Amino acid sequence: MRSTMQDVPLTVTSILRHAVTVNGDRTVTTALGDGRYRSTSYRELGEQVARLAHALRGVGITGDQRVGTFMWNNVEHLAVYLAAPAMGAVLHTLNIRLSPEQIAYIANEAEDQVIVADLSLAAQLAPVLPMLTTVHTILAVGDGDLTPLQNAGMMVIRYDDALGGRPPEYDWPVLDENTAAAMCYTSGTTGNPKGVVYSHRSTYLHSMSTCTTNVLGIGVEDSVLPIVPMFHANAWGLPYAALMAGADLVLPDRFMDAPSLLNLIGTHRPTVAGAVPTIWNDVLNHLERHPGHDISSLRLVACGGSAVPRSMMEVFQNRYGVRIQQAWGMTETSPVATVAAPVPGVSDETAWTLRASQGRAACGVEVRIVDDEGLPLPHDGKAVGEVEVRGPWVTGSYYLGRDEAKFASGWLRTGDVGRIDPLGYVTLTDRAKDVIKSGGEWISSVELENHLIAHPAVLEASVVGVPDDRWQERPLAVVVLHDGHQVSPQQLREFLTDKVVRWWLPERWTFVDQVPRTSVGKYDKKTIRARHADGEYDVVEYRD
Amino acid sequence: MRSTMQDVPLTVTSILRHAVTVNGDRTVTTALGDGRYRSTSYRELGEQVARLAHALRGVGITGDQRVGTFMWNNVEHLAVYLAAPAMGAVLHTLNIRLSPEQIAYIANEAEDQVIVADLSLAAQLAPVLPMLTTVHTILAVGDGDLTPLQNAGMMVIRYDDALGGRPPEYDWPVLDENTAAAMCYTSGTTGNPKGVVYSHRSTYLHSMSTCTTNVLGIGVEDSVLPIVPMFHANAWGLPYAALMAGADLVLPDRFMDAPSLLNLIGTHRPTVAGAVPTIWNDVLNHLERHPGHDISSLRLVACGGSAVPRSMMEVFQNRYGVRIQQAWGMTETSPVATVAAPVPGVSDETAWTLRASQGRAACGVEVRIVDDEGLPLPHDGKAVGEVEVRGPWVTGSYYLGRDEAKFASGWLRTGDVGRIDPLGYVTLTDRAKDVIKSGGEWISSVELENHLIAHPAVLEASVVGVPDDRWQERPLAVVVLHDGHQVSPQQLREFLTDKVVRWWLPERWTFVDQVPRTSVGKYDKKTIRARHADGEYDVVEYRD
Incomplete structure (x- = not known):
């Protein structure tokens, strides 16, 4: 029996239409640096989107061709987010922090035809251009110098001139909701980057999920500040969710240092913001040294990408009244899969424990853990296995069928290892490749890091497994201290003693000025292990 | 270009699975009268749902056969809400307030096979049974007497015995999201009732919409009290939305008088409740006469089904701190189509004006007004036309293709007349059939009613058009006064003078003990007009 319901597709076009017709007065603010900014109403944005779609058609975009972006978080990037999918083409956000070779590999594999690029990124883009095989046109945003982009044989047109x-206005086509709306490549910390192709449907459902109270509850009274880059997992879907909700958007462009962000927050008073923990750590350190900034407008700060230290959440909550809410996901999951809001009716201490986990599945997403044979493990808070996920905004394959093994079970193997408690809270203990296997048992590098970061002298800490003759692998702690602080391995071991089992305590310690990071700001453990193998670290060994 | 996203259907089954696995500890409380109640955890509900599905299979339900319900709001009704759709059958909620002939017509047209019925409703159901042509089994809920149901040749089994x-546990089938999940008939104030068939997809999307902040924002910290009957437009989707969010549910069963509701609210402290305005009017009147009830747990009271008087919203807000939020929709729209939350940044007075409208479209729903030829009219707050809607949870036809003319444009003609302002707020001025056409111009009966109800002596007021020799039609005001109050037509006309244009003022007045209502509690204007035509009202004529 078929239902009698209308067959109305879930599309980015309908998010755009709703935003423009019902919330035309809401605004998108883009930072210009030095405290300056420009503001665009949703209505004006809708006109810009229509003009951009005409311009893209004008330079030859047809069918489902890919439109690349090489941009910071700004209103022009938002216009491409809408124009490309709504016209039936595919948005392809390029990660500006990858190497030129990786960027070219990605743009070529996706067969990007046009790249919309910020001229403030011309120096990063220029070395990529000679390697591109399918891009014929660059739309250059801003009033900078075009010269660096002009020697690679492509058409280079200023964005404003093209529009x-x-x-x-544009006569948007009616689209099948299962067609591609956007592409994003994984950051490729293992092997070549792999493409994920989001559908209109998955983008729509993910946005709707983000607007539900149990996820971020974005509504028309909110003002949303996505600090997480729009070239990374759609800025966690915050731009689309804000448009769906009619929330104001505040976009930091390239001004993402702590003082600029704090000025932006103080001036534009966003209610919701999203960024990785290292950004909030920077913000917190700046706040502590420069009191007087006002971040009280923030009702909710979404945080993810790597584990969020409870100590940092506590300082934000107790000293500034700002709730940091951890969420977990990946490029492959659109990205929000789980959210760490506590269940009602628990003690403060339990609530903090739940908030320090990666959280529970958003309705629509299913999460489980499996053993090495792929068999499901109990959700008893004890069994540890690889996390698998399933849902309407989870990818079922990579573009061109890469890395098929990850999807063999019909679920996505996430490469994350952890446990799930009876209430459904997921606690990740490691990336599968970062797990430390010591004497046949697993040590969680993430738990060691979370405890170390809580020590008052420690600014950052990354723990990796390194070869050990006796135990196969043992942890190496790579520690960055706060300016002017001193602490010994012995003291740090003592600090950890009542927090983890004794055989987890690292014997190997190295103190460095900074921890290497990946293109998306995570600890780059592959590089750390390589540097250790090459003897680049001064390692202090300590046993007691 | 197809996306790489997983093909995971949006189904009632996934709402059920999420509720049971992630929120198993949440509870459903059903009132038993006299302050008693029983409580069921989501986990226990999941077991009951599985048992019920086995029982329905056991009595012969196969494929997409219809399972009728004839029930109040209670946990057994909720179990049918889940079991029938999840097993691939179709839930069909029968409106207990219709005449036996109408109920039989509906059950026969839908070919219901089984009816799950509350024994407390046996007296209402018994006269229906001999007219039923397809029902072979009654599952009787409760411990009342089976005798009244046993003389119609059907199998009558106690619900508990059947389970x-x-x-x-039940091995739920994988379902196409576009298949039927549930049916509901319109209340049939014009012509025969017509069937709407909801899909799994439409139910899922409507639930998700209800959980977004801009609609009702139902989340895991909520406790939801659906007073609106579960046999009427799925109780506005509140049960499914609560299950999706992991919110507690509080169900009043048949105890819907104001004192019982106030006791239920005081004891179980729901945060969200939904009912038609007349119920809240009763609650308010009881509250005013019996101070000491505590309704402070309510953060949001959804109200719709007919226009919500601003005066009532103001008293709830200012005296009790409870926000009444008007929403608009119909059986055909699942039902929530628009929600009357004010945009941010407006004055208090503007916010109240917006709250007194029917509100703005939930994202996903499109609303427009059209003239008599079906041509769209401007959203300028002035043009008045028939409201049309479109969206993934709006019906595109009636069951068996009834009343096709309503869908000719690809939109649903709602039969409601109103205007839309530039911010998208819809203000209904009438049902198309209740518009008063006076001298070629329209008078809004609803606006007259809203102003009259604000008079301190007036408890209820309904205005209908009656024949007039000179003007074709003129308004007749049918007024119920508060006990012990007196007011003259002259005084009420004076009260209206600065509120509506002069030629709207009714000359005809009748004072009655109660206004006739339809099966779902709306003013029954067809009956009012008939009674007036039959000379049953003492009409006072007054002109000045």
Whole structure:
């Protein structure tokens, strides 16, 4: 029996239409540096989106061709987020922090035809251009110098010139909700980057999920500050969710240092913000040294990408009244899969424990853990296995069928290892490849890091497994201290003693100025292990 | 270009699975009268649902056969809400307030096979049974007497007996999201009732929409009290939304008088409740006469079904701190289509004006007004036309293709007349059939009613058009006064003078003990007009 319901597809076009017709007065604010900014209403954004779609057609975009972006978080990037999918083409956000070779590999594999690029990124983009095989046109945003982009044989047009004189309305096509809306590549810390192709449907459902109270509850009274880059997992879907909700958007462009962000927050008073823990750590350190900044507008700060230290959440909550909410996901999951909000009716201490986990599945997403044979393990808070996920905004394959083994069970193997408690809270203990196997047992590098970061002298800490003759692997702690602080391995071991089992305590310690990071700001453990193998670290060994 | 996203259907089954696995500890409380109640955890509910599905299979339900319900709001009704759709059958909620002939017509047209019925409703159901042509089994809920149901040749089994010994787990089938999940008939104030068939997809999306902040924002910290009957437009989708969110549910069963509701609210402290305005009016009147009830747990009271008087919203807000939020929709729209939350940044007075409208479209729903030729009218707050809606949870036809003319444009013609302002707020001025056409111009009966109800002596007021020799039609005001109050037509006309244009003022007045209502509690204007035509009202004529 078929239902009698209308067959109305879930599309980015309908998010755009709703935003423009029902919330035309809401605004998108883009930072310009030095405290300056520009503001665009949703209505004006809708006109810009229509003009951009005409301009893209004008430079030859047809069918489902890919439109790349090489941009910071700004209103022009938002216009491509809408124009490309709504016209039936595919948005392809390029990660500006990858190497030129990786960027070219990604753009070529996706067969990008056009790249919309910020001229403030011309120096990073220029070395990529000679390697591109399918891109024929660059739309250059901003009033910088075009010269660095002009020697690779492509057409280079200023964004404003391309849009000038185009009609402010566009007859958007009716689209099948299962067609591609956007592409994003994984950051490729293992092997080549792999493409994920989001559908209109998955983008729509993920946005709706983000607007539900149990996820971020974004609504028309919110003002949303996505600090997480729009070239990384759609800025966690915050731009689309804000448009769906009619929330204001505040976009930091390239001004993502702590003082700029704090000024932006103080001036534009966002209620919701999203960024990785290292950004909030920077913000917190700046706040502590420069009191007087006002972050009280923030009702909710979404945080993910790597584990969020409870100590940092506590300081934000207790000293500034700002709730940091951890969420977990990946490029492959659109990205929000789980959210660490506590269940009601628990003690403060339990609530903090739940908030320090990676959280529970958003309705729509299913999460389980499996053993090495792929068999499901109990959700008893004890069994540890690889996390698998399933749901309407989870990818079922990579573009061109890469890395098929990850999808063999019909679920996505996430490469994350952890446990799930009876209430459904997921606690990740490691990336599968970062697990430390010591004497046949697993040590969680993430738990050691979370405890170390809580020590007052420690600014950052990363723990990796390194070869050990007796135990196969043992942990190496790579520690960055706060300016002017001193602490010994012995003292740090003592600090850890009542927090983890004794055989987890690292014997190997190295103190460095900074921990290497990946293109998306995570600890780059592959590089750490390589540097250790090459003897680049001064390692202090300590046993007691 | 197809996306790489997983093909995971949106189904009632996944709402059920999420509720049971992630929120198993949440509870459903059903009132038993006299302050008693029983409580069921989501986990226990999941077991009951599995047992019920086995029982329904056991009595012969196969494929997409219809399972009727004839029930109040209670946990057994909720179990049918889940079991029938999840097993691939179709839930069909029968409106207990219709005439036996109408109920039989509906059950026969839908070919219901089984009816799950509350024994407390046996007297209402018994006269229906001899007219039923397809029902072969009654599952009788409660411990009342079976005798009244036993003389119609059907199998009558107690619900508990049917479920006894059945397994607490069920291997739910994978369903196409576009298949039927549930049916509901319109209340049939014009012509025969017509069937709407909801899909799994539409139910899922409507639930998700209800959980977004801009609609009701139902989350895991909520406790939801659906007073609106579960046999009427799925109780506005509140049960499914609560299950999706992991919110507690509080169900009043048949105890819906104001004192019982106030006791239920005081004891179980729901945060969200939904009912038609007349119920809240009763609650308010009881509260005013019996101070000491505590309704402070309510953060949000959803109200719809007919226009919500601003005066009532103001008293709830200012005297009790309870926010009443008007929403608009119909059986055909699942039902929530628009929600009257004010945009941020407006004055208090503007916010109240917006709250007194029917609100703005939930994202996903499109609303427009059209003239008599079906041409769209501007959203300028002035043009008045028939409201049309479109969206993934709006019906595109009636069951068996009834009343096709309503869908000719690809939108649903709602039969409601109103205007839309530039911010998208819809203000209904009438049902198309209740518009008063006076001298070629329209008078809004609803606006007159809303102003009249604000008079301190007036308890209820309904205005209908009656024949007039000179003007074709003129308004007749049918007024119920508060006990012990007196007011003259002259005084009420004076009260209206600065609120509506002069030629709207009714000359005809009648004072009655109660206004006739339809099966779902709306003013029954067809009956009012008929009674007036039959000379049953003492009409006072007054002109000045």
